[in-house]
Amino acid sequence: MSKSLIVSGMRSTGKLHFGHYLGVLTNWINLQKDYDCYYFVADWHALTTKFDKTDELRADVENVVLDWVASGINPEKSTIYLQSLVPEIAQLHVYLSMVTPQNWVERDPTLKDMVKILRGDSETEEKPSNICSYGLIGYPVLMTADILTMNADYVPVGSDQLAHLEISRDIARRFNNIYGVELFKEPKPKLTEVPLFKGVDGQKMGKSFHNDIKISDTEEDTSKRIMSGITDRSRMRKTDIGHPDECEVIFDYYKVFAPEKIETVAQECKSATRGCADCKRELCGIVNEYFKEIREKRLELQSKPNLVREIILDGSDRARQRAKEVLKQVKDAVKMYY
Ligand code: TRP
Numbered sequence: 001m002s003k004s005l006i007v008s009g010m011r012s013t014g015k016l017h018f019g020h021y022l023g024v025l026t027n028w029i030n031l032q033k034d035y036d037c038y039y040f041v042a043d044w045h046a047l048t049t050k051f052d053k054t055d056e057l058r059a060d061v062e063n064v065v066l067d068w069v070a071s072g073i074n075p076e077k078s079t080i081y082l083q084s085l086v087p088e089i090a091q092l093h094v095y096l097s098m099v100t101p102q103n104w105v106e107r108d109p110t111l112k113d114m115v116k117i118l119r120g121d122s123e124t125e126e127k128p129s130n131i132c133s134y135g136l137i138g139y140p141v142l143m144t145a146d147i148l149t150m151n152a153d154y155v156p157v158g159s160d161q162l163a164h165l166e167i168s169r170d171i172a173r174r175f176n177n178i179y180g181v182e183l184f185k186e187p188k189p190k191l192t193e194v195p196l197f198k199g200v201d202g203q204k205m206g207k208s209f210h211n212d213i214k215i216s217d218t219e220e221d222t223s224k225r226i227m228s229g230i231t232d233r234s235r236m237r238k239t240d241i242g243h244p245d246e247c248e249v250i251f252d253y254y255k256v257f258a259p260e261k262i263e264t265v266a267q268e269c270k271s272a273t274r275g276c277a278d279c280k281r282e283l284c285g286i287v288n289e290y291f292k293e294i295r296e297k298r299l300e301l302q303s304k305p306n307l308v309r310e311i312i313l314d315g316s317d318r319a320r321q322r323a324k325e326v327l328k329q330v331k332d333a334v335k336m337y338y
Contacts, residue, residue, distance in 0.1 A: 006035040006190070007152035009042040009083065009143075014060040016067040017212035019197040019205040022256065027156055027192045029072040037078040038150050038319060041065060041312075044083050044090070045143070048136040049118060062308045067215045070298035075311045083146065085316035088323035093138070093145035095330055099174050100141050100167075108140050110163040144168040147187045149323040156190040165189050179333040183326075197256070200229030202249050215291065216298055222291075223284035226253070231276035238275035250280060258286045 008028065010016075016025070031037055041061050047054070061082060069075060083089055105111065115132050135142075143164050147155055148171075155165055165187065172184035196204060199211025206212060213225050232246040244251055244266045254262050268274030301307055331337055 003034065003036040004153040005038065005150060006031055006154050006156060007038045007040070007147050007150045007187075008156045009040045009045070009146055010064060012041045012043045012046045012057060012060040012064055013207065014056065015063045015214045015216050017205055017207070017214050019212070020067070021071060021215055022197050023158065023192065023194050024156075025068065025071045025073070027194075028068075028078075031156060031190075032074060032077050035154070038081070038152070038322075039068065039073060039078055040081045040083050040086075040146065040319065042083045042143075042146065045139065048133065048139050048142075049114070051133060051135070061312070063216070065308050065312055066298055066301055069301055069308075069311065070294050071215065072294075075315060079315045079318045080311055081316040081319040082312050085312070086149065086319050086323050088320065088327045089142075089145050089149045091327055092149050092323075092330060093142050095334060096145055096148070096171055096175065097138060097141050099178055100144075100171055104167055104170060105137055105140055108163050108167060110160060111137070111139055114139070140164040140167045141171065144171045148172060148184050149326050150319070151183075151185055151326055152187045153185055154190045155187050156192055158192055162189055162191075175333075181329075181333045183329050183333055198249050198252065200226055200249055200253075202230060213287075215294060219284075219288040222288055223281075226250075226284045226287065227277070227280050229280060231280070232269075235276065238278075239272050241272050242269035242274070242276070244269050247276070247279075250283060253283055253287065257283070257290050261286075 010020070010024070028037070028039060041064050043057060043061055046057065046060070050057075065080060068080065073080060114136070118131055118136075140163075144167065147165075147168055155161075155168075157165060169186040169188075172186050176182055176184055199205040199209060199213075201209075201211045203209050203211055211225075213222050217225075229250050230247075231250060232243050234240075234246065235242050247269075251262070251265075254265055265274065265279065269279065
């Protein structure tokens with residue numbers, strides 16, 4: 001029996017951080033065992049909000065793929081590809097956009113949030129009215145085209161993407177109904193409910209918050225970031241009794257990277273035998289050890305000229321094979337078969 005097919009993508013945001021690794025990549029890596037996985041970099045989706053900032057686009061794409069492969073997405077097992085190298089996705093987007101009622105996209109709460117962030121929340125703030133493009137409104141339709149060009153069974157996503165995916169299922173059903181075919185499956189979400197991984201400042205980890213630790217960061221940078229983390233403010237000296245609850249973030253890092261140490265750490269903190277600086281210093285070692293192999297592999301991949309490019313081109317070729325077949329069926333269904 002053939003394996004179920006999985007499609008998922010990430011926008012080309014450049015070098016990935018620990019939040020991406022723990023929240024998305026570890027899951028993608030595990031799925032490779034049981035599914036036929038198609039993972040792509042959504043560079044057209046990046047354009048929906050950054051159409052005027054494309055200087056770094058190519059480097060961003062390559063950095064994302066380097067992080068994937070170094071982390072354990074295996075290009076021999078999974079199909080790694082670039083959205084813009086599979087033009088069938090854009091073609092399918094045109095067909096799907098015709099059958100998608102306008103109010104379906106306008107209602108999409110995730111899209112509304114994106115528009116809000118882009119325009120700025122404040123009513124007094126002057127933002128050009130042309131910041132929100134026609135392409136951005138089509139975001140969920142383009143995402144549907146990504147999924148349906150591969151006719152995926154499952155789409156691993158975070159809960160923020162569920163609203164988009166619901167539209168995808170509606171569009172798939174509507175296309176089938178209108179043209180009287182049973183072409184598209186209704187793609188099901190595969191939820192990855194991992195708790196949000198925070199930056200050491202306690203905020204959500206993200207490039208825009210300047211609190212992210214990247215997979216590709218050096219050990220020194222990683223340590224610097226961790227040492228800057230907030231700890232128990234009421235504790236001035238090591239001999240003061242500590243409150244592990246006040247160090248939520250540092251503690252969370254221990255939970256993720258060294259769960260077996262957590263009891264000892266709490267115990268030593270509460271009995272004032274472990275100082276905050278020592279505690280963070282130990283954590284630096286643990287975290288750097290955790291990412292050591294991945295980082296070494298990344299450097300190795302990076303040192304081979306053209307390797308990432310070849311991985312992307314090769315995967316995109318494979319993705320296109322499948323996309324072409326689906327697109328032919330779409331055109332037949334719509335009766336456009338010259
Ligand atoms: N919208 C997704 C995100 O921001 C990225 C994405 C684009 C995607 N196309 C997709 C995810 C198709 C899954 C399937 O995370």
